[in-house]
Amino acid sequence: MNQTPSAPTASTHGAVLHDEVRPAWSAEVVSWLLGSPLSGQRLAVLDLGAGTGLGTRTIATLGHAVTAVDTSTNMLSVLQTSCQELPSEVANRITALTGSAEYIPLGEQSLDAIICLQAWHWVEPEQATAECDRVLKPNGMMGMAWHTWDRTNEWVQALAAIVEPNGTPTDQTLSVPEELAGRGTFERKEYPLNYELTVDQLVQLASSWSYVAKRPDRNVVLTKIRSLGEQAASPHTGLVRFPHITAAFRLKQPGQPVVG
Template sequence: MDQDERRLHSSSFGTVAVAYADHRPDYARAAVGWALGHAPGPRVLDLGAGTGKLTATLTASPASPAAADAQAALDVIAVEPDTAMLTELRRSLPTVRALSGSAEEIPLPDASVDAVLAGNAMHWFDMAVAGPEIARVLAPGGVLAGLWNVMDDEAAWVAGLARAGGSAVIGPRDTPAAWRTATAAMHLPQTGGAAHFGSPEQAEFPHGQCRTADSLVETLATRAGVLVMPEQEQEATLGRIREFLASRPETARGEFTLPMLTGVLRVQRL
């Protein structure tokens, strides 16, 4: 994808900000805990925060006493470039400090955060510019982690859904094997002297989202590949997905769990 295509796709989400907030999944708490595992302090930046899906997980009440000890004192800041997405974030999480900005221009001082997390967003960053900028705001030893929710296509019906939707719906990071390959090739540029990143680590954590056939279609309709389609093609694609879901006993009636993994790519600022 060239720069123009990347800009077109990454700027498409604001047109469906409310639907994005309503239908996109949150992130596995174990994945968030692992992402923050080496962070030297509690200051966390959610970069490219969208409507606050990852922000909400970071600020939610921890699920266990051990998690409470690790997470209770997090100081979370959200940064998002799209006005409509930022509006939804501020509406749903009014107590969170939420700023307009981007990965390439982060509105924070040097060494002001201990971790930078990005939920389903890092692949939109121009890392030639964003890498040094992220290194600038990270304290020494700070962590950069990208998190992605991917569909677990070990379930036969999920594999069928991927085929029915096509590559515009189920993209290059949307199943576990594809995610591993895509993120393994990601790297951050060295920024000179000691301010560069170490070797990347990957991990995956079980996750799931309660859906109906209709709400899963609504979820998939918020994907960039669908949003940039001509209207007729979009309707045809979503129609194929509806037909597929209606044909499967797992999804034809009532609620079901969409099996997912939250994959994490983590690097540390040296």
């Protein structure tokens, strides 16, 4: 792994927790976001808002050179540590750079594809779109995705009743972000994700959600979530099944062949 010489700030506890309890990104989803490249085709990819590199590692494992960009040195330090456990040929495809969607530290038209996973809602859209246009090659691929709860599942509905006292929030994954509309043909695809975790991991995950962390009754909420998890945990594995749907978008620009 290549990394810019910037030291991580104070504590990486929150970043480590993020990496341990958030769901990963499958090769199937990532390959589709990249435009379903042919076997053996190697792309230069940006993982924008990469965090701890849950998607970065998948991109590199697929054989592509990937630059992970994030504002948090804590997050990138966790990615660096995780790369020590990867095969060297995979880790060597990963470069981590401190930056943002509004300032991408890469040259003009240097990328075949940009992926933004669970992060576009944090950006300043006009500046971010302009930066993506700058670094992406003509006819390059733009993909973004979010892991969302499968709200058709009764257990998920019970969880939502605990953490969403004001009702279900607006689903941002039903349409492409407004600033990207009109740039080509956006395709949308959903993938089921049966995420499994321990009861302790479920509670840790819930504690990392900002809308839970900020509640004055946070501890009461987490106790209720633990109880819900204990009721649902498999007696054989101790794991709780937390059904998700991965909502994915990719931009097919005019004249750009996309298969799959």
